[in-house]
Structure formats: C-alpha cells, structure tokens
C-alpha cells in the first residue's frame with residue numbers, strides 16, 4: 001500500500017500527539033535547565049520552578065523569547081550565543097538567516113539536529129508530493145548559509161530524492177539549462193522566482209517551461225504559493241502541481257506544508273516543535289479553530305545546539321482548517337504576513353502581502369506586481385496609504401481610471417484602509433531573482449535630513 005505521509009505521527013490523534021509533546025517538553029526543559037546559560041538566567045529571573053511546568057498549558061507561565069534577545073545573546077556569548085546548549089565541538093553545521101534588520105543571525109546544529117531538521121523537511125516535501133526516486137532542480141539560493149540551500153539538499157537526500165544543486169545564485173540561464181539537460185521532474189524555490197524562471201524558458205532553452213519535464217513544484221521562502229492566482233500562473237506555466245511550504249531558520253528549515261488538498265499548510269511536526277498561536281497584542285494563547293488569526297510561537301522539543309522556548313516568530317497566520325481528507329491530523333495555516341512588514345494605517349493592521357493578494361486578483365488587468373510606498377517614518381500612518389500597481393498590457397485610456405477605482409474599492413472593502421492607487425506601466429518593478437521581492441518602497445520623508 002502507498003504510504004499516506006512520511007511519518008505516522010502526522011496522522012496521530014491530537015490527544016495522543018499532546019501526550020508525546022508533554023513527555024518531550026519535560027525532557028527538553030530539563031536539558032535547558034542543565035545546559036543553557038541563557039534559559040538558566042531567564043528561569044531564575046522569572047522565578048520559575050521547572051517541575052511546575054507539567055502540561056503544555058503551563059508553558060504560559062514562561063516568558064517569550066524574542067528575536068532581539070537572541071541577537072543580544074549572540075553578541076554577549078559569541079560565536080553562537082548564550083543560548084548554545086551543546087558542547088561547541090559537537091556543532092557540525094552553522095546556518096544563517098538574512099535578518100530583515102540587517103546583520104545575519106546564526107544557528108548551530110549537532111549531528112542529531114541535522115537529522116531532526118531532515119526528518120521535519122522530509123515530512124514537508126512528502127506532503128508537497130515529492131517521492132523517493134524523484135529528481136529535483138534546486139532553485140533556492142545555495143549560498144550565504146541560508147536554510148533553502150544545504151539543509152534543503154540534506155532533506156532531499158535523506159528521503160531518497162536526487163538534488164541538482166544549481167541554486168538561484170547561478171542565475172536563470174544556468175538553472176533552465178539544467179532543467180533542459182537533466183530533465184528533473186521536481187523543482188523547489190521561491191514562488192515569484194519560479195514564475196520568472198518559467199517565463200524565461202523559451203528564450204533560454206528554446207522550449208516553453210510546460211514542455212520541460214517538471215511536474216511537481218514546492219515553493220516557500222516567501223508568501224505567494226498560497227495566493228490562488230499566483231499558484232495557478234505557476235501551475236499553467238510549468239504544467240505542474242504547485243504546493244506551498246514554510247518554516248524558519250531559528251527552529252529548523254521547513255516544517256509546515258500543503259498536502260494534495262492545497263488548502264493551507266499542515267502542522268506536521270507536533271513531536272518536534274510545539275506551536276502556540278497567540279494574540280500578538282496581548283500575548284495570550286488562542287484556541288485553534290478555523291478562521292483564527294494570530295502569531296506563531298515555537299518551542300523546540302528535540303533540539304540540542306540552539307534550543308528555543310516560546311520563541312515569538314513575528315509570523316502572522318490564519319488557521320484555514322482543522323481536518324483534512326488527506327488523513328493528517330495537524331491543523332492548516334496560511335501565512336498572512338510578518339510583524340516586521342506590518343503597517344498600521346489609521347490604527348488598522350495592514351500587511352503588504354495582503355495588498356498584493358488583492359492586486360493579483362485583478363490579473364490580467366494588472367500584472368500582479370505592486371509596491372506600497374512608505375513615505376512616512378516607522379510603520380504607522382494616518383493614511384491614505386499609497387500603492388503603486390502595474391496595470392496590464394492591454395489596459396488603455398479610460399479603462400485606467402476604472403481600474404484604479406476598482407482596485408481602490410476592493411482594497412478598502414477587503415482590508416479596511418483607505419488606499420491611493422497609482423497605476424504604472426507593466427515592467428516598472430524589478431523582476432524577482434535571488435533576492436526576495438520587496439513589496440515596500442521606502443521614500444525619503446519630506447522635511448527629514
């Protein structure tokens with residue numbers, strides 16, 4: 001019989017999964033108390049007795065760990081921070097994240113951590129449709145120590161999928177040449193880059209992407225794969241099945257993924273990462289139900305090198321479902337945006353990714369490309385919010401005014417803020433490449449500097 005998922009735990013009854021979590025949480029807490037200077041200090045400061053933390057609900061007594069605290073920890077205890085809990089000689093691999101605020105952040109992995117990351121990633125790629133024997137063209141960046149590079153390679157090898165590690169950094173021509181020469185049936189990378197890659201195929205190798213051999217695509221690293229119009233475009237371009245996945249460097253590589261239902265990314269690793277969804281304003285833990293919106297908080301359950309407890313990710317998600325025809329029991333999410341990108345327009349939280357979603361729904365009247373013009377300091381404005389939108393090739397004359405009005409109305413209705421849309425010609429904005437596409441354009445504030 002064909003296996004339904006990579007690990008039977010993905011189908012485990014939710015109550016049973018909780019039991020596994022509680023056992024592992026107790027072990028992990030003991031480990032932290034013994035080995036992590038960072039958490040020893042915090043437990044002392046907060047007056048926490050570890051034997052009082054028996055159930056997942058008790059976790060709420062423990063303060064969150066923030067990104068800033070990790071940055072400070074790295075500075076105070078170089079090279080891997082005071083939160084390094086393993087013997088430095090057992091750290092075999094060091095990965096880095098781009099860090100939206102500038103300087104990179106580093107995490108270490110022991111041999112066992114590498115195996116744990118590979119296990120989580122194998123569940124992800126399996127849910128995304130990858131199977132042993134597949135050949136995958138690797139279109140995430142292979143350089144800079146990003147987790148889309150070597151860790152994805154390790155994941156694919158661990159599950160018996162061949163990897164062609166060309167990487168986004170090598171450029172479109174080299175990638176498309178490999179897609180033509182080596183006939184991979186699978187492809188992985190960021191959604192907008194793969195869209196661009198597909199559009200270049202005819203020019204570079206003389207055939208359309210759909211006439212190459214790729215039939216399954218796993219996208220991640222930025223939101224987009226979950227936007228219906230974007231998914232459909234990539235699927236048509238490559239004649240392939242496109243599924244979304246995500247994760248984050250601080251806890252692993254990738255650990256949420258869509259199954260064949262493509263209705264949100266499943267919580268696949270209850271035994272390895274304990275997830276809480278909190279109200280970002282109050283910090284209170286929310287009960288998971290369809291439609292719930294909140295911020296993800298992670299606790300590593302089997303981490304040796306850099307284990308984190310109640311780590312606030314800044315990732316805002318919406319729960320899209322709590323059961324699924326695929327048989328996996330983990331609930332499903334869609335990423336709504338990140339705290340770092342969030343703008344506040346007259347008190348209303350607005351994510352650029354949500355604006356992009358609305359703009360993309362107007363294709364082909366728009367190209368789907370847009371930028372929010374941030375002409376105010378910080379994240380907060382009393383509006384209106386300026387949005388530059390590429391209109392479609394065929395939109396001319398009077399249709400432009402109608403399009404502007406239509407987009408403004410839909411943005412207002414869907415996201416509850418007052419937009420000021422400026423239409424610009426197609427190809428005004430840069431095309432996606434190795435770098436993620438920025439949805440924000442910061443312009444100098446008048447009167448500043």
Ligand SMILES: [Zn+2]
Nearest residue numbers: 259261324326
């Ligand atoms: Zn499913």
